Amino acid sequence: MTRHYSAVSLLKEGLNAQRGWRPAWRSPEPKPRYDAVIIGGGGQGLATAYYLAKSHGLRSVAVVERGWLGGGNTGRNTAAIRSNYFYPESTALYDLSLSLYERLGRELNYNIMLSQRGMMQIVSSPGEMEMAARMVNAMQVNGVQAELLDRAEVKRRVPIFNFGDDARYPVHGAIWQARAGIARHDAVAWGYARAADRLGVDIIQQCEVQAFLVEGGRCVGVTTSKGEIRAGRVGMAVAGNSGALAAKAGFRLPITSYTLQACVSEPVKPIFDTVLVSPMTGTYVSQSDKGEIVIGGGLDRVPSYGQRGNLPQLETVLSGLLEMFPVFRQLRLLRQWGGTVDVTPDSSPIFGESPLPGLFINGGWGTGGFKGIPAGGTVFAHILATGSHHEVSRPFDLSRFRSGYMIDEAAGAGIAH
């Protein structure tokens, strides 16, 4: 029986007609009771379960997932990982995430295909260039390496960008984060699932949470399509469905669900070796290892749980792409899809105990949940294990909306929504 993934295992199984491989995780029936139950089998939920078992020693943990693992936003994003944020609180969270990503493949014994190809944020006017310098300075003060590139350097690195005199948004420079990059998003979910399973976590798919069990004003478990599951603590990490689940628990959240769509072209030869975003067009783009041009942009303007994009926004995103890269005019689109993202008023996530005691939230990531998976899982596991905040998650408590201590990255880092 082969469980460890390595070149030796490949050779051994090759000689053994591949008969020794085992499923990467079990599919157990739910037990009546766990120390912790996590709702949502996406990257955030699976990472939380993994760190609960690994860092906090919990041996009785379950993840319940309505659909299939990584079938929500974990499998629908454009796979970018970065930590180019403005506020120290955000940097602490997202840079923790990036640092964990840098050693995640080895830790999980799973190839997440992390490629730190750098991320370039195009700057299109002299005024913006000053704000870009402020941003780079802020990142450096917060301990994250960043550079301000001039036009010539951008042209050297991305010669196919539109440097013509007729460019609607001329290039004045760019913000560069060299450690940013992309990873295989499904692999992140699968890697965490496999590692969590090996530590004894029960991963229960096609198990929908229908209601919360409340006794004495505390959440003590969930009622699911596979029966009642009681738990010492319940955590929810359900991204775009946070609002719908909160309604079942009897409270509201500072979250509105929108569609974020993305698309990929047919595979083409390597032409573009970084991740690039232009705040002016709102379009961001990278090229996958397979050769597809991966394209994303801003939110659809209509709040939705539909998991499918609308055409006007796709047109906006693609016009932005063609404005930046006239050479992509010949590309043909292969696929287009949408995910439901949970957008908060300050574009920062929410962690902590919900208004229903015993039920804890990891949500409100909006468009940035994938890059935050390792850090989100780390701090949420700490919260579920101890019942109190991790030092990194404390500023992201739900109470910030009452106190007014927002972490406004829409204004700070210029997030597109």
Place this chain on the structure above:
Amino acid sequence: MQLFTCPFCGPRAETEFHFGGDAGNLRPGGDSETNVWTDYLYFRSNLRGRAREIWMHLACREVFVMERDTVTHEVHATEALAETAAGEHRP
């Protein structure tokens, strides 16, 4: 492209409309508690399924109520604010 029906202008493209939040989210009085203000300013029903929402038609600048399914995107009804139940909205 989806069509929404402005109660004043008729069916128009979705790009002409702007989402304005939950219908019935009344502005509290100036002397209200912080919790009431927090709830009004930031917390949302964010319903999955049938929802009553405030929308603005950017072309005529009128705000109105749209009843809509947030999963299927089916529009059930749109109505001018003056026609909704008294006290549901303060313009």
